[in-house]
Amino acid sequence: MRNTPASWGILQRNTLEVFYYFIKEETIQRMKLFIGILLFTAVLFSLAPGKGFPAQTEPSLAATPAAVTDDQVNAIARELYCPVCENVPLDVCPTQACAQWRDLIRQKLIAGWNEGQIKEYFALQYGDRVLAEPPRRGLNWLVYILPPVIFLAGFLILFQTLRRLKNAPQTDSPASPPTETIDPYLSRLEEELRRREKE
Amino acid sequence: MQTNTTTAAPRQLPLWVIAVAFVLLVGFLGLIAWGLRRANEGPIRIGDRVPAFTLTTFDGQTIHTDDLKGKVIVLNFWASWCKPCEEEAAALEQSWQKYKAGGEVAFLGVDYVDTEPEALAYLDKFGITYPNGPDLRTQISQMFRIRGVPETYILDQEGKLHSVKIGPFASSAELEAIVDRLLE
CATH class of the missing domain: 1.20.5 (Single alpha-helices involved in coiled-coils or other helix-helix interfaces)
Known part of the structure; x- marks a missing residue:
């Protein structure tokens, strides 16, 4: 026989009430809207231009050497990593090699290259590891797709679970005494034991 | 109940x-x-067959190591920002001049993560004439798993790794001793 303590029943009921409060029909609609916004944001983020591996674009007009400022060079250098030092962004790297690369960025800007083309050139010369963000191609897509997909899957599972809890019939109520549910097999067993005791 | x-x-x-x-x-x-x-x-070990690779030189020539079968290959990794590389630059060119006419030895210079203008200035400064090219996407250096520059890998006529020199050669004689042993 299994007894359900009254306190447990009350706790369970209170917890369910809290759940129900949060998953009213109105709340469900809001959740759907929230999921929609999340999906839309994820898609929008993955397609945002200027992020990740740059697309080949037409060269812009060439700038004069004086027109290219250190800030412009560093803005691109910040998005690149030193190919020989470990985890050092190019804009703060103190080595001679990094100074050469920053100068190369300046030369490319003077030649009229844009940020995307310069990043592409660096990736071609030194490998994708110099890019601050993995380029969006091949297996690298997993880095961008998996986290939002896993997050959304987790959110949907939580949503479904809460919804199921809401739809489940309430078994405990303070007005009625706790009901005992007996397994038919257990009752047969108890009956058999009682019969044997009598014998 | x-x-x-x-x-x-x-x-x-x-x-x-x-x-x-x-x-x-x-x-x-x-x-x-x-x-x-x-x-x-791990890195390619002595005696291992070195996978074929392609080097595109600064002047646009494409060299496939498959085409160099039967030759000893001296593969040197360097960079213009590398001071120890300068110590061996002249010795390498001197050895190249010695073997160039015979056609039994190929020298390949792989410029590791460098900028082209500085690399060309370096080649000009030391009068280096054997084929040199950038290590595009660092594919060649990754294959050999180099730890720095300069490093020199000498492949035998069958394309197997014969010896590795970490750091600069002290003289052309040091390099030639290894190559001559392979040519015997």
Whole structure:
């Protein structure tokens, strides 16, 4: 026989009430809207231009050497990593090699290259590891797709679970005494034991 | 009070969902295993056959190591920002001049993570004439798993790694001693 303590029943009921409060029909609609916004944001983020591996674009007009400022060079250098030092962004790297690369960025800007083309050139010369963000191609897509997909899957599972809890019939109520549910097999067993005791 | 209750069987996911999830999980684990295996691969060892690779030189010439079968290959990794590389630059060119006419030895210079203007200035400064090119996407250096520059790898006529020199050669004689042994 299994007894359900009254306190447990009350706790369970209170917890369910809290759940129900949060998953009213109105709340469900809001959740759907929230999921929609999340999906839309994820898609929008993955397609945002200027992020990740740059697309080949037409060269812009060439700038004069004086027109290219250190800030412009560093803005691109910040998005690149030193190919020989470990985890050092190019804009703060103190080595001679990094100074050469920053100068190369300046030369490319003077030649009229844009940020995307310069990043592409660096990736071609030194490998994708110099890019601050993995380029969006091949297996690298997993880095961008998996986290939002896993997050959304987790959110949907939580949503479904809460919804199921809401739809489940309430078994405990303070007005009625706790009901005992007996397994038919257990009752047969108890009956058999009682019969044997009598014998 | 005793009541018999019938408990509803727990809702199960469709079989195809479970199968797809399982395949995705196995695929993802396989991908991680493949990546880890690649990351833990050691350098090419002495006696190992060196995989074929292509070097595109600064003047646009494409050299396939497959085409150099039967020749001893002296593969030197360097960079214009590398001071120790300068110590051996003249010695390498001197050795190249010695073997150039014979056609039994090929010298290849691989410029490791460098900028082209500085690299060309370096080649000009030391009068280097054997084929040199950038290590595009660092594919060649990754294959050899170099630890720095300069490093020189000498491949025998069968394309197997014969010896490795970490750091600069002290003189052309040091390099030529190794190459001559292979040519005997």
